[in-house]
């Protein structure tokens with residue numbers, strides 16, 4: 334199984350098997366359903382995610398690598414906090 338480097342969230346599973354004297358390859362992609370604001374990818378939005386968001390508060394150093402910026406405005410602020418709280422649990 335591999336993680337897609339394009340987004341870091343899609344997993345690719347592959348397997349080769351023999352059938353009727355020939356080899357076949359099976360490939361399947363899937364993306365786990367993490368809630369928005371689940372910054373530690375444990376499947377729930379909770380205290381650890383809140384601490385990560387608060388620790389990232391302010392302008393993002395790298396707009397393309399700022400996971401706590403939930404609305405994509407290149408800063409971690411009130412709107413991101415409200416989104417996280419709205420998905421709490």
Ligand SMILES: [Ca+2]
Nearest residue numbers: 371373375377
């Ligand atoms: Ca979490």
Ligand SMILES: [Ca+2]
Nearest residue numbers: 402404406408
């Ligand atoms: Ca933001």
